[in-house]
Amino acid sequence: EAGVAQSPRYKIIEKRQSVAFWCNPISGHATLYWYQQILGQGPKLLIQFQNNGVVDDSQLPKDRFSAERLKGVDSTLKIQPAKLEDSAVYLCASSSGKRTVAYEQYFGPGTRLTVT
Amino acid sequence: AQKITQTQPGMFVQEKEAVTLDCTYDTSDQSYGLFWYKQPSSGEMIFLIYQGSYDEQNATEGRYSLNFQKARKSANLVISASQLGDSAMYFCAMRERERDQKVTFGTGTKLQVIP
Numbered sequence: 001e002a003g004v005a006q007s008p009r010y011k012i013i014e015k016r017q018s019v020a021f022w023c024n025p026i027s028g029h030a031t032l033y034w035y036q037q038i039l040g041q042g043p044k045l046l047i048q049f050q051n052n053g054v055v056d057d058s059q060l061p062k063d064r065f066s067a068e069r070l071k072g073v074d075s076t077l078k079i080q081p082a083k084l085e086d087s088a089v090y091l092c093a094s095s096s097g098k099r100t101v102a103y104e105q106y107f108g109p110g111t112r113l114t115v116t
Numbered sequence: 117a118q119k120i121t122q123t124q125p126g127m128f129v130q131e132k133e134a135v136t137l138d139c140t141y142d143t144s145d146q147s148y149g150l151f152w153y154k155q156p157s158s159g160e161m162i163f164l165i166y167q168g169s170y171d172e173q174n175a176t177e178g179r180y181s182l183n184f185q186k187a188r189k190s191a192n193l194v195i196s197a198s199q200l201g202d203s204a205m206y207f208c209a210m211r212e213r214e215r216d217q218k219v220t221f222g223t224g225t226k227l228q229v230i231p
Contacts, residue, residue, distance in 0.1 A: 041224070105163070
């Protein structure tokens with residue numbers, strides 16, 4: 001079974017530029033999460049999709065971040081324009097989406113973003 | 117209040133010894149799940165163990181066990197017979213049914229295994 005795929009693995013941009021990250025979850029997983037992990041901290045949920053609908057985006061800085069999950073499969077997270085404090089690892093995860101707490105999340109390798 | 121609290125920023129353990137990583141949580145939900153993840157320096161998050169709020173037995177997975185004390189709202193991870201490859205960050209996380217299955221992570225504990 002293929003895992004969660006993310007690209008790119010690394011990205012360096014200057015502040016005020018734009019960047020996009022891509023995630024392909026495990027086949028059949030209805031729930032998809034984007035997390036931001038700043039160095040030395042735990043992952044912080046940015047947005048959670050159930051199929052192609054948004055379940056939670058309360059911590060997504062909507063003035064600069066956007067995300068979509070077309071057709072309920074892969075997803076794109078965009079930052080426009082980037083700030084220095086956006087430097088972090090962006091993790092994508094998926095889970096089965098069944099309405100039970102028991103299903104663990106499977107994480108992709110992450111995208112390490114450096115904003116200079 | 118923090119949903120997940122990990123009070124140990126760093127821990128050291130001698131190789132082959134057991135170590136306990138602390139985790140306390142805060143929820144009013146009756147149905148929730150507790151998870152532990154390992155994050156090596158390479159960055160990937162690896163699922164280790166799960167405990168459900170209604171599970172009466174403590175979860176075990178190989179060398180990992182979860183010391184679940186529901187009344188105290190604690191879910192400590194016990195690693196037995198530590199190995200050098202156990203050196204990593206460890207995160208405790210909780211999923212709450214009433215919050216649309218949202219998962220909240222703690223700040224992590226960095227474990228270093230000493231030969």
